Amino acid sequence: MSLQFLADGLFAGALIGLGAVGLTLTYSILRFSNFTHGDFISWGAYLTLAIVGGIAGVIAPAGRFMPFSFGWPLIVAGLLAMALTGLLALLLDSALFKPLRRTGHGIVMVIASFGASLALRALLEFLFTSEPAYFSRAIQIAVPLGLGIRVTPDQMAMMGLALVVVIAMHLLLTRTHIGRSMRAVSENPALARVVGIDVAAVIRATWLIGGALACVSGIMLGITVQIRPQMGFDLLLPLFAAAILGGIGSVWGAILGGLIVGIAEAAAVQWVGAEFRSAVAFVLLIAVLLIRPRGLFGVREG
Amino acid sequence: MSVSPVLLAEDVEAGYEPGLPIVKGASIHVGRGEIVVVLGPNGAGKSTLIKAIAGLVPVSRGHIALNGEAITHRPAHLMVRLGLAFVPQTENIFATMTIEENLQLAGHVAPAAERTSRIEAMFALFPDLANRRRLAAGRLSGGQRQMLAVARALMIEPSVLMLDEPSAGLSPKLVGEVFAKLAEIRKTGVTILLVEQNARAALAIADRAYILADGRNRHEGSAAALAADPDIAAHYLGLGGADGPMRGIAP
Amino acid sequence: MIDLVGYGAFFLVNALIFGVICLGLNLQWGQTGLFNVGVAGFVAIGAYASAILTTPETADRIGGFDWPILAGWLAAMLLAGGAAALIGLATLRLRADYLAMTTFGIAVTIQVVALNATGLTGGPFGIAFIPRPFAGLAETPIAFNAANLALTGAVTLGLFLLLEMLTRSPFGRVLRAIREDEAAAASLGKSVNFYRLQAFALGGAIMGLAGAMQAHFIGFIAPDNYLSILTFQAWAMLIVGGSGNNRGALIGAVVVWALWSLSSLAVGSFVAPAFQARAAALQIVAIGVALAAILIIRPRGLIGERAIVSRDVEAMAGEAGTD
Numbered sequence: 001m002s003l004q005f006l007a008d009g010l011f012a013g014a015l016i017g018l019g020a021v022g023l024t025l026t027y028s029i030l031r032f033s034n035f036t037h038g039d040f041i042s043w044g045a046y047l048t049l050a051i052v053g054g055i056a057g058v059i060a061p062a063g064r065f066m067p068f069s070f071g072w073p074l075i076v077a078g079l080l081a082m083a084l085t086g087l088l089a090l091l092l093d094s095a096l097f098k099p100l101r102r103t104g105h106g107i108v109m110v111i112a113s114f115g116a117s118l119a120l121r122a123l124l125e126f127l128f129t130s131e132p133a134y135f136s137r138a139i140q141i142a143v144p145l146g147l148g149i150r151v152t153p154d155q156m157a158m159m160g161l162a163l164v165v166v167i168a169m170h171l172l173l174t175r176t177h178i179g180r181s182m183r184a185v186s187e188n189p190a191l192a193r194v195v196g197i198d199v200a201a202v203i204r205a206t207w208l209i210g211g212a213l214a215c216v217s218g219i220m221l222g223i224t225v226q227i228r229p230q231m232g233f234d235l236l237l238p239l240f241a242a243a244i245l246g247g248i249g250s251v252w253g254a255i256l257g258g259l260i261v262g263i264a265e266a267a268a269v270q271w272v273g274a275e276f277r278s279a280v281a282f283v284l285l286i287a288v289l290l291i292r293p294r295g296l297f298g299v300r301e302g
Numbered sequence: 303m304s305v306s307p308v309l310l311a312e313d314v315e316a317g318y319e320p321g322l323p324i325v326k327g328a329s330i331h332v333g334r335g336e337i338v339v340v341l342g343p344n345g346a347g348k349s350t351l352i353k354a355i356a357g358l359v360p361v362s363r364g365h366i367a368l369n370g371e372a373i374t375h376r377p378a379h380l381m382v383r384l385g386l387a388f389v390p391q392t393e394n395i396f397a398t399m400t401i402e403e404n405l406q407l408a409g410h411v412a413p414a415a416e417r418t419s420r421i422e423a424m425f426a427l428f429p430d431l432a433n434r435r436r437l438a439a440g441r442l443s444g445g446q447r448q449m450l451a452v453a454r455a456l457m458i459e460p461s462v463l464m465l466d467e468p469s470a471g472l473s474p475k476l477v478g479e480v481f482a483k484l485a486e487i488r489k490t491g492v493t494i495l496l497v498e499q500n501a502r503a504a505l506a507i508a509d510r511a512y513i514l515a516d517g518r519n520r521h522e523g524s525a526a527a528l529a530a531d532p533d534i535a536a537h538y539l540g541l542g543g544a545d546g547p548m549r550g551i552a553p
Numbered sequence: 554m555i556d557l558v559g560y561g562a563f564f565l566v567n568a569l570i571f572g573v574i575c576l577g578l579n580l581q582w583g584q585t586g587l588f589n590v591g592v593a594g595f596v597a598i599g600a601y602a603s604a605i606l607t608t609p610e611t612a613d614r615i616g617g618f619d620w621p622i623l624a625g626w627l628a629a630m631l632l633a634g635g636a637a638a639l640i641g642l643a644t645l646r647l648r649a650d651y652l653a654m655t656t657f658g659i660a661v662t663i664q665v666v667a668l669n670a671t672g673l674t675g676g677p678f679g680i681a682f683i684p685r686p687f688a689g690l691a692e693t694p695i696a697f698n699a700a701n702l703a704l705t706g707a708v709t710l711g712l713f714l715l716l717e718m719l720t721r722s723p724f725g726r727v728l729r730a731i732r733e734d735e736a737a738a739a740s741l742g743k744s745v746n747f748y749r750l751q752a753f754a755l756g757g758a759i760m761g762l763a764g765a766m767q768a769h770f771i772g773f774i775a776p777d778n779y780l781s782i783l784t785f786q787a788w789a790m791l792i793v794g795g796s797g798n799n800r801g802a803l804i805g806a807v808v809v810w811a812l813w814s815l816s817s818l819a820v821g822s823f824v825a826p827a828f829q830a831r832a833a834a835l836q837i838v839a840i841g842v843a844l845a846a847i848l849i850i851r852p853r854g855l856i857g858e859r860a861i862v863s864r865d866v867e868a869m870a871g872e873a874g875t876d
Contacts, residue, residue: 033650035590035657099849107588107649111788112848114590118785119841125834177410180399184407187396194356194390195454196382196411233781237661240654275669282658286643289655293647 005266007149013262014162015220019235020242020254021169022213028186028249029206032109036092037214037239039120041232044085044215045222046128049135051077067153069136070223078219082212089211090204092116117233124229132226158220165216169209169251178205186249234278238265241281245288247298256296260284306370307331308493309355309386309462314364315517316354323362324350326517330495332462337484337494339504339525342514348497349391349466351514355495356388356464357381369461383411387460391467394451397440401431401450404439408457424453427487445476449483456487463487465496469503481507505529562698564814565807569702569709570767572806574787576709576716576799577759583796584725585752586732588649591640591656592760592787594663597779598636599629599761600768601667604680607769614680615673622684626765633761638754645749660784667776679775683768701770708766709803712759716799728752729797782837786813789844795854805854813840 023037055073064071096116100109142150173179184192185202192199214232221231242261246253261281268280288295309332317323325347332338340348353359355366357378366374368386376384396404405424409417425432428449434442439450448468455463468484469477477500485507488494498504505511508525513534521534528534574596581587589595603625605616620628640659644652667674674680685691687700719725730737731745768774786809794805816836824832847854 027650033653096845096849103852107586107653108848108852110588110590110650110653111792112845114788115785115841115844115848118782119838119845122834122837122841126831126838129830177407180403180407183399184396187398188393190358191390191393191396193358193378194382194388194394195408196379196458197407198379237654237658240658244651244654273669276665279662279665282662285655285658289643289647289651293651 002148004149005270006263007145007151008269009263009266010259011151011155011159011224011262012265013259014159014255015217015224015258016235016238016242016262017255017258018162018165018213018220019217019232019239020246020258021166021251022210022217023239024243024246024248024250024254025182025186025213026206026210027243029182030097030109030203032107032113033240035110035113035117035236036089036120037210038232038234038236039117039124040085040089040211040214041218041221041235042124042227042229043088043120043218043232044081044211045218045227045231046124046133046229047081047084047215048074048077048219048222049128049133049227051080052135064136064138067141068157069138069140069154074135074219074223078215081219082215085215085218086208086211089207089214092120093203093207121229121233128229130229132228134226135222152224154223158224161216161220165213166251166255169213172209173251178202182206237278237285238262238281241285241288244293244295245284247295250295250297253295253297306333307367308334308369309495310365310367311351311355312365314351314354314361314366316350316359316361316364318350318359320360320362324359324517325354327364328512328514328517328519329364330512330519330522332493332495334493335488335491336510337488337496337508339508339511340495340497340514341499341501341504341511342520344499346514347517348514350517352388352464352466352495352497356386358388382408382458385458385461387455387458387463389448389451389455389463389465389468391470395439395442395447395454397438399439400436401439401442402435404450404454405457408454411458420457420459424456427456428453428483444472445479448472448476448480452480452483452487456492460492462493462495465494467497467499469498469500477503502529559695559698562695562702564811566698566701566705566770567767568807568810569705569803570763570770571787571790571810572709572803573712573763573766574760575790575794575802575806576712577756577763578787578791579796579799579802580716580719580759581753581756583791583798583802584720584732585728585749585756586649587645587749587753587756588653589656589753589756590653590784591658591660591663593779593781593783594656594660595633595637595757595760596764596767596783597660597663597667597776598633599764600774600779601674601680601764602632602761603629603765604683604768604774605673607684608680608682614671614675622686622769625769626762629761629765630758631761633764634754634758637757638750640757641750641753645746645753660779660781664776664779667779674776677776679773679778680768681773683772683774685769685772705766705770708762712762713799713803720799724748724751785841786810789840792844792847792854798854801854 019037019041023034026034026037052073055077096112097109100112140152140154142152144150173183181192181197181202182205184195184197185199189199192202217235218232221235238261242257243254244257245260246255246257261284264284265277265280269277311331312329313327314325314329315323315327316325328347328351330338330340340351342348350359354361357376357380361374364374365372368384371384373381373384373386381388396407399407402421405421406417409420412420425435430446431450431453439447442450452465452468468480472480481503484494484496496504505525505528511523511525511528512519513521513528521528574592578589578592581589606618606620606628607622607625608617609619610617636659640655644655668677670676686704687697690697690700727748731748735745790805790809791802792805793809794801794803817833820829820832820836
């Protein structure tokens with residue numbers, strides 16, 4: 001038996017976990033499951049791609065950081081795209097979710113997000129067609145790590161990036177006022193107002209951060225697989241499963257949930273067949289809801 | 303009036319839904335350094351009045367001023383910056399956050415240089431909390447939670463500290479402790495406005511009291527005079543004479 | 554002219570089948586407040602179940618039992634309703650969002666199974682030679698379409714009348730009471746979750762029936778018919794028609810399907826073939842934006858619910874008092 005599936009699963013899991021962190025944050029603060037989160041992932045990837053293209057068009061194409069497939073333009077573009085994806089989320093909130101928040105019905109926001117998700121995806125198809133795109137055509141040579149595991153340099157870089165982002169999120173939530181305010185609003189918005197927290201500002205910050213995190217997931221997926229308008233939407237079910245498995249609102253829970261979903265998917269690919277991969281998340285989702293609906297680290301759901 | 307009021311509410315009408323006021327024209331004023339209590343039967347609109355002052359319930363008529371500045375219709379989170387602190391009746395702490403984080407959140411309105419010293423001052427005032435600062439607030443006992451909620455409110459060094467039924471759900475012994483602490487806090491110069499069902503405990507520490515019924519002022523006067531009036535005691539306070547029940551009108 | 558009448562009948566059959574889906578969705582969401590993002594999944598279960606059971610025997614996949622069409626329809630309802638009941642059992646006691654995620658999950662999973670369980674579903678190529686009602690008339694399309702329109706219309710009308718009766722029955726009142734104020738309904742001693750489970754399963758069965766009707770009318774199914782766009786269409790129809798209202802659900806289905814067909818027709822005839830994929834994408838964007846606008850501007854839909862339903866709780870409380 002090869003342990004390669006573990007490495008593949010960990011990598012996919014880190015990616016899913018990162019996406020789930022954004023989802024769990026927006027869910028616990030805005031109180032609805034946002035179906036557009038997957039499409040923020042796709043938009044993040046395409047925005048990065050467009051900016052990389054713009055940089056290459058204006059300045060002569062830059063080299064890449066060996067042995068990785070990317071160079072500084074991708075890093076600059078990624079940072080810009082994170083801000084832009086955050087702004088996109090903010091824009092969608094003020095155009096769609098904010099008016100609906102005022103009228104009250106939480107679940108109507110889910111319908112709205114489902115419709116917006118389709119529109120965002122179709123808009124990407126309109127702008128970029130549904131043909132897959134790539135950040136780089138450079139061939140990556142997988143490095144053997146022992147035990148029969150091989151990993152590409154890009155994958156290692158992305159794992160490092162995921163780790164940095166998660167630690168940054170942890171510090172943000174525990175050490176900064178905006179982070180603590182986000183936790184406060186997620187626990188009790190009415191009390192948050194009493195304590196002097198501007199809930200509207202916290203909601204804006206949540207969309208910005210959630211969008212930026214989605215963009216990072218999109219870049220990770222774009223670098224290691226490919227870029228398609230459907231890429232984020234296809235990831236949505238694993239994201240939901242990871243967020244619920246970890247417990248809504250828990251950053252580390254979302255990461256752990258992501259890793260579990262990723263490894264379970266990789267194991268299914270190994271033993272059941274790649275074609276049923278996307279059913280794994282569903283099975284896990286149902287299992288969690290039946291056995292422990294508040295998830296591994298959830299506080300009080302159910 | 304001998305002292306200029308810190309907090310003034312005139313002819314306030316407020317309620318959760320338009321056209322359905324719960325407070326129907328109540329007026330109160332609180333002087334600097336006073337403890338004022340609002341009493342009244344269940345459904346009288348006491349809690350709604352204090353929430354309307356805190357900016358949590360829409361005000362449809364009337365005028366509210368803090369230190370002479372009009373604050374009617376200000377959103378709740380801005381009230382805090384003006385020095386109006388409010389302790390809700392239930393769910394008044396962030397259970398998933400540590401005690402220290404609860405205080406840090408509230409202290410953010412203070413100048414950066416003072417935040418740490420204010421937290422230490424609170425731990426000095428509430429020694430029970432000091433040795434648990436890293437504990438999740440949800441693991442505190444009922445009395446300790448109430449203390450944390452008060453400490454959290456005091457973090458902003460408020461002009462007025464407002465409390466909605468601080469005795470709710472506490473044992474008689476804890477009620478005594480909480481009110482003793484409020485009396486101690488007043489000695490440091492904090493003005494206090496509280497809404498209570500437990501008339502006896504509240505009148506014991508209050509300077510003045512208002513009695514609300516059906517959303518309007520019914521009686522007002524010094525705490526001692528109201529407690530001594532047998533008619534009022536029997537009708538509104540559930541005290542019913544010297545050997546009457548300890549508790550307020552209804553749970 | 555004859556062509557136009559024929560097309561009109563063809564269009565109406567499709568629109569009414571969507572109407573049946575919307576009636577199911579209206580029972581779940583409009584009447585009971587249960588959110589289903591997996592409409593396409595339940596429609597697919599119905600379509601595949603009936604197709605597998607009624608097709609003639611085939612060498613390359615399981616199934617082909619050659620059952621009569623009516624038996625296929627019933628099986629479709631049973632299976633889709635059963636799937637809905639299972640989902641409901643797992644999630645109805647939890648908060649509403651979990652139902653949304655789970656139904657979304659089942660739609661994705663059904664899609665995966667349809668695409669990959671080749672031995673059962675025919676895989677990406679789907680199932681062909683599904684028996685069509687009035688197949689004997691297929692030589693004259695206008696007669697064939699008209700006969701099918703009569704059949705579909707009769708089924709839709711029957712279902713509509715049944716659901717209207719249900720809406721007015723004590724059962725329907727309990728459902729709306731649950732939707733309006735769950736705590737109040739529960740306090741009257743109604744077993745909230747059991748009522749919801751029944752409504753959700755029944756709604757799923759109706760969607761399954763619609764799937765089977767569509768499969769038999771077209772005669773051919775493939776996994777691509779059951780993508781999330783189908784769920785989106787059903788929701789758009791219900792929202793345009795106004796949820797909580799069976800008549801609105803049907804009118805919404807016809808109106809939205811007309812707009813959808815017309816804009817597809819326009820894209821097909823006026824846009825150069827090279828740009829058609831992009832124009833189709835833009836069409837979806839436009840409908841998505843329109844849906845969002847309706848949600849914000851007219852949350853009760855273009856037609857809206859007739860009765861004021863929040864009285865139901867009081868009415869029931871009154872009854873309970875006189876018991």
